[in-house]
Amino acid sequence: MAALVSxxxxxxxxxxxxxxxKLLSEQTFWDNRDWNWYAEHIxxxxxxxxxxxxxxYYRWELLTKHLTYGSPNSGYSFTEFIDRPFWSGAYGAISCxxxxxxxxxxxxxxxxxxxxxxxxxxxxxxAQPRNYSTWLADAIMAFGTVHQDDKFLIDxxxxxxxxxxxxxxxxxxxxxxLYWQTGHDDGMEFNINSRQTQDILRGAPSYRPSFNxxxxxxAVAIAQIARLAGQGDVHLQFEQKAAKLKSxxxxxxxxxRRKFFSRFSRTTKxxxxxxxxxxxxxxxxxxxxxxxxxxx
Numbered sequence: 001m002a003a004l005v006s007x008x009x010x011x012x013x014x015x016x017x018x019x020x021x022k023l024l025s026e027q028t029f030w031d032n033r034d035w036n037w038y039a040e041h042i043x044x045x046x047x048x049x050x051x052x053x054x055x056x057y058y059r060w061e062l063l064t065k066h067l068t069y070g071s072p073n074s075g076y077s078f079t080e081f082i083d084r085p086f087w088s089g090a091y092g093a094i095s096c097x098x099x100x101x102x103x104x105x106x107x108x109x110x111x112x113x114x115x116x117x118x119x120x121x122x123x124x125x126x127a128q129p130r131n132y133s134t135w136l137a138d139a140i141m142a143f144g145t146v147h148q149d150d151k152f153l154i155d156x157x158x159x160x161x162x163x164x165x166x167x168x169x170x171x172x173x174x175x176x177x178l179y180w181q182t183g184h185d186d187g188m189e190f191n192i193n194s195r196q197t198q199d200i201l202r203g204a205p206s207y208r209p210s211f212n213x214x215x216x217x218x219a220v221a222i223a224q225i226a227r228l229a230g231q232g233d234v235h236l237q238f239e240q241k242a243a244k245l246k247s248x249x250x251x252x253x254x255x256x257r258r259k260f261f262s263r264f265s266r267t268t269k270x271x272x273x274x275x276x277x278x279x280x281x282x283x284x285x286x287x288x289x290x291x292x293x294x295x296x
Contacts (some may be wrong), residue, residue, distance in 0.1 A: 073213030090126030102139035122159035
């Protein structure tokens with residue numbers, strides 16, 4: 001009887017295995033037809049909605065189109081543009097989409113590509129981790145949550161702290177308690193905000209919900225990694241940074257009338273430091289068009 005149950009369970013499990021080649025062949029968009037690579041590296045998926053299934057596999061083909069192997073020292077990295085524009089860094093990488101790319105690469109079955117790309121930003125000559133807003137520490141922590149390896153995360157902790165301090169030195173206004181950024185360097189060139197300025201490409205410096213949310217997420221991630229490393233002082237330091245930044249965002253960037261977050265132009269430090277939620281200045285700015293982001 002036990003043998004019959006075992007055979008039945010075995011057949012039932014076999015019946016649940018997806019036909020990988022069939023799932024790939026059902027799609028018609030492929031440029032990259034390296035079926036063996038997909039079979040080895042990606043999680044396979046199917047659902048009753050063909051549009052969701054197509055979108056899922058299309059995302060994986062896009063990942064392969066931007067995947068590059070730089071050198072034995074740098075390993076794998078990703079490009080943003082296939083033609084590698086002049087403003088990209090070593091091997092064509094640009095930091096603007098790095099958070100998205102690491103979030104997707106974490107689902108690959110093998111961790112090498114994601115680990116290489118995480119290290120790339122801090123240890124490859126010519127990498128440019130702070131040319132554009134991004135959430136590297138948060139994305140690396142998310143990657144490390146899927147491919148659990150405390151040693152890998154702890155090894156990168158000094159690099160993540162140095163990168164965060166680099167943003168602080170250049171973009172943090174202590175009297176305000178927020179980070180400023182331009183629309184262009186926030187990855188949002190030619191937006192509604194920039195078109196209200198004389199520089200429609202870059203826009204004017206402002207305290208933006210998006211960039212401050214990224215910095216909050218990075219502070220939280222660094223605090224978590226510091227705890228793994230047993231560095232209680234660093235954990236507390238970044239936990240406090242995250243709490244302070246969140247409080248200032250809610251106080252200065254939340255538009256209570258719209259129930260939404262909004263950016264503010266970078267004005268004088270004293271004015272921003274004394275701005276209250278219901279000040280006339282805030283009401284006037286909040287009523288103008290702005291690029292917004294909800295921060296949960």
